[in-house]
Amino acid sequence: MTTLQFPDGFLWGTATAAHQVEGGNDNNDWWAWEQIPGRIKNGDSSAVACDWWRGEKYRADFDLARALHQNAHRLSIEWSRIEPRENEWDADAFAFYRRVLTALRERGLTPLVTLHHFANPLWLRARGAWETDAVVPLFERFATRVAQELGDLCDFWITINEPMVYTYTGYVNAKWPPGKSDFGLAMRVLTNVLRGHAAAYRALHRVQPHARVGLAHNMLAFKPARPESALNRVIVRVQDYAYNRVFLLALQDGRLRFPMGSGDVREAIGTQDFIGLNYYFARRIAVDFSQPGSLFGRALPAQPWGVPYDDELLEWFGKGDIDPDAFYRTIKWLAGYGKDKPIYICENGICDRNDELRARYLITHLVALQRAIQEGAPVKGYFYWTLVDNFEWIEGYTLRFGLLANDRATQTRTPKPSAAIYARIARENALVNEPMSQ
Numbered sequence: 031m032t033t034l035q036f037p038d039g040f041l042w043g044t045a046t047a048a049h050q051v052e053g054g055n056d057n058n059d060w061w062a063w064e065q066i067p068g069r070i071k072n073g074d075s076s077a078v079a080c081d082w083w084r085g086e087k088y089r090a091d092f093d094l095a096r097a098l099h100q101n102a103h104r105l106s107i108e109w110s111r112i113e114p115r116e117n118e119w120d121a122d123a124f125a126f127y128r129r130v131l132t133a134l135r136e137r138g139l140t141p142l143v144t145l146h147h148f149a150n151p152l153w154l155r156a157r158g159a160w161e162t163d164a165v166v167p168l169f170e171r172f173a174t175r176v177a178q179e180l181g182d183l184c185d186f187w188i189t190i191n192e193p194m195v196y197t198y199t200g201y202v203n204a205k206w207p208p209g210k211s212d213f214g215l216a217m218r219v220l221t222n223v224l225r226g227h228a229a230a231y232r233a234l235h236r237v238q239p240h241a242r243v244g245l246a247h248n249m250l251a252f253k254p255a256r257p258e259s260a261l262n263r264v265i266v267r268v269q270d271y272a273y274n275r276v277f278l279l280a281l282q283d284g285r286l287r288f289p290m291g292s293g294d295v296r297e298a299i300g301t302q303d304f305i306g307l308n309y310y311f312a313r314r315i316a317v318d319f320s321q322p323g324s325l326f327g328r329a330l331p332a333q334p335w336g337v338p339y340d341d342e343l344l345e346w347f348g349k350g351d352i353d354p355d356a357f358y359r360t361i362k363w364l365a366g367y368g369k370d371k372p373i374y375i376c377e378n379g380i381c382d383r384n385d386e387l388r389a390r391y392l393i394t395h396l397v398a399l400q401r402a403i404q405e406g407a408p409v410k411g412y413f414y415w416t417l418v419d420n421f422e423w424i425e426g427y428t429l430r431f432g433l434l435a436n437d438r439a440t441q442t443r444t445p446k447p448s449a450a451i452y453a454r455i456a457r458e459n460a461l462v463n464e465p466m467s468q
């Protein structure tokens with residue numbers, strides 16, 4: 031019997047985001063986006079989602095999470111509910127999140143709370159959202175209020191989810207709100223995101239000196255299509271730098287160095303107590319001089335992972351290879367970057383309608399993670415994306431990342447077979463490979 035052990039106290043959880051599960055919110059920019067015909071696949075709506083808001087279905091979901099031996103959960107708090115209009119604070123929304131966080135704690139699930147997971151209140155959108163630095167004190171005030179009201183229930187925070195994804199999809203490829211395509215503006219947005227993070231980091235620590243605060247960074251593992259080509263390797267390094275490192279390095283030295291310009295954000299230095307990593311796939315890059323916008327690299331179609339991909343898998347993993355080894359390398363790089371700072375895997379998962387590949391995805395990625403930990407990477411927890419099939423942004427309900435299936439007509443949850451496999455790993459705090467019975 032082989033056992034790959036995880037460290038004592040390791041967090042095993044899943045991650046969710048408010049707008050993807052709550053439903054019942056017509057006050058943020060994602061709701062507005064959804065009103066534009068053609069923006070969301072199949073015209074799907076977030077009106078009900080997983081019914082956490084009106085139906086308080088989070089209780090049933092957390093019951094299942096506990097039954098599945100999880101001991102942590104990452105979720106987000108909607109700014110548009112807490113502050114529905116500028117400087118108006120909603121007592122009912124605070125009461126809702128008190129119930130949610132209490133429900134987690136009662137079930138022995140440690141909460142990790144994200145303050146900004148893609149969505150912005152409509153009033154903030156009207157003021158330009160992250161396009162101007164007016165957002166910085168506004169986000170700081172929001173963080174302060176949340177810590178004051180809910181700090182007795184949580185001390186483990188992510189300020190902002192995936193700065194690069196937020197900026198790229200909203201301001202470069204224009205697929206997400208506000209649907210702009212403007213590099214200069216994108217650099218400004220990313221700069222304000224970094225400033226907002228730094229201000230929120232300090233605000234959380236002012237209210238709660240013992241708070242642990244970080245960001246969830248999306249990282250893509252870039253690899254050359256032709257490793258023997260020096261030019262291909264250089265282009266991969268440039269892409270890796272531009273996507274994965276610009277923001278992380280600025281958190282260390284206070285300087286955002288974009289490939290086409292740079293700027294100081296001194297206040298960002300040292301504003302991470304831990305490093306949050308969201309990792310899904312690796313990307314194979316070929317040299318392509320016709321693509322200056324993507325720094326002369328072109329992403330090649332994914333190499334399928336064993337089985338032919340259906341539409342759902344293609345939609346997500348058609349953009350990148352499932353590659354557990356690249357996950358291992360990414361963690362090793364982060365461990366070197368962060369020195370002894372704890373690392374949390376804040377998202378990792380697969381959309382897999384028939385649950386055919388999920389167990390294999392989970393196990394291979396956890397083997398890679400355990401290997402990195404064995405070699406000294408200070409990873410303290412893993413949050414599978416996601417607990418229950420939910421509203422997957424512009425993909426609507428077509429991408430199913432959940433461990434639990436959701437019958438949306440009845441809001442009934444059914445654990446998928448892979449949920450039991452994850453449960454066993456969480457219960458043992460180990461990957462246990464038993465010999466096949468005779």
Ligand code: FCB
Pocket residue numbers: 047191192195248308377415422423431
């Ligand atoms: C991440 C997002 C999360 C979800 C997963 C599939 O980039 O943070 O909300 O969309 O991808």
